[in-house]
Amino acid sequence: MTLNPTDPVTLTQALIRCESVTPDEGGALTLLQNVLEPAGFTCHRLVFSEPGTPDVDNLYARLGSGRPHLSFAGHTDVVPVGDEKVWTVPPFSGDIRDGKVYGRGAVDMKGCVAAFVSAALKYIHHHNGLPRGSLSFLITGDEEGPSINGTMKILDWLKSRDEVVDACLVGEPSNPKALGDEIRIGRRGSVNAEIVVHGKQGHSAYPQLADNPVPKLARLIDRLSTAKLDDGTPDFQPSNLQVTVISVPNTATNVIPGQAVAKINIRYNDLWHRPTIEAWVRDKLAHAAAEVGAKYEVSFSGTGDVFLTKPGPLVSTLTDAVQSVTGRIPKLTTGGGTSDARFIKDICPVVEFGLVNATIHQVDEHTSIVDLEQLTEIYGRFITNYFRTE
Structure with a gap:
């Protein structure tokens, strides 16, 4: 398979084929680094340690140095596949069947990462660079694990460098039934x-x-x-x-x-x-x-406190992007479990939006190609409108 990083489908397949079960990097972060660096991103591989926990490899990639600084946060680690014999497709194959991409992490959340990377690269190519501000990726390999050597420590590292993030979109699969159902603006x-x-x-x-x-x-x-x-x-x-x-x-x-x-x-x-x-x-x-x-x-x-991002420019920019692509007005919700947004909320406003979560952590996890392509379009409009209006 020839990898076209502006195609979210082939990029999702490539990421699924990286066996990155927590805490193993599995080649997923290396793949993203190899895609982002040619587009001008400065990439940092950050390996963090803590006694009693496994070392974790993370990726921080940034393009630009000015403000506003928009960041996408996500993870490439996945939960174990369980009994492979009950899968109808190999769990790390990225196979396509009936218009759906199958594999562990297809939804949670390699497909979401691939969609934002594709959207960002299209935006950069269209403008021959980043017209203003900064765009970054904060990708951890520890979200499905203890969440000790991942996002928390990346944020501490950013603080030590005096890097300021103005807004963040977390690509957690937020939609229960259809793309455009919900935007998560908080977590218990x-x-x-x-x-x-x-x-x-x-x-x-x-x-x-x-x-x-x-x-x-x-x-x-x-x-x-x-x-x-x-x-x-x-x-x-x-x-x-x-x-x-x-x-x-x-x-x-x-x-x-x-x-x-x-x-x-x-x-x-x-x-x-x-x-x-x-x-x-x-x-x-x-x-x-x-x-x-x-x-x-x-x-x-336990780590992470309750948070709520009140409706404002960040929420409305994402809402408009979702509605313009899907025709749906997404519900603003705070349900579900926890995510790395619980750490990011301490440094900037944060919202969550991603794929349909019906098959996450399940046998035969999958996402439709239509959803992947629409999510990429949503992310693209979100990036465009954020840098246009902020």
Whole structure:
């Protein structure tokens, strides 16, 4: 296959054929670098490390030095394919069947990366360069993994160089059914908590000689999971808490365990921030523990707080581009999980728009050629109008 980087279909196929399962780069970033450098982009390969996590290769490519500075953020790492035998096409083939491109990452999010690269190169070729401002790509290999050695550290690196980004588009697949359905303008925050209730191990026939932590943990979980966080806000759905793991360090049925552990995940809206949501959990636990005499510890983990990009020039520029190509007026939403936009929101306004997300992380992940081509056109109009109006 001859690679034409202004054709989003062949570029998507080429990226899919790079087996870049987190944290392996798989050749995907090298492919993008080889495409962007001939167009004038200055490329930096940034490998970041952290104890206890795998090293991650990232790419930052920039054309121009002035403002406004528009950046596209995305990732080339993908989740594992699972059982290859149940795929109807090889997961890293990039095969085309019935007008659809198949393969792991076709939607999440190599197709989106390919579409923006194609749109950017067409814009640059048409204008014989970048007429004004700067255009950059912030591509990580760590979005599907711990998200420690990726976007967060690229942003720190940019700050150390005094590079300012004025606006960012994240190419996450944002549309539930059809291209043009939704633009993501925010995300709920996410925080994990681990609760450890301590007891005294003993024989189940002699409970008076032990202290069973399991019923106490159950009472704490009940208090947390039945408490109402809020009713939602005009921009966000209600916050929610879910218990995800319950465990004890033994499997014997005649042994009372010495401790019991629960893990919870909270998705919270803009009525909360990380410190206030943690304080809420601590308060609920303290009251419940006092009722049952539980001795416990709680710890928190997770990265990224809630954010919202209010309607304004960035949102309207993207909305107009989507409507002009698809005929749809996209809904402005804040649903879904998390993305690297949760880090980028700290440096500039950020929005998300990409392909239809119906098959992400699934067997036979795929996107239609029509959607790829339309997304490229949307991105092209967005780039044109951003540099025209900002």
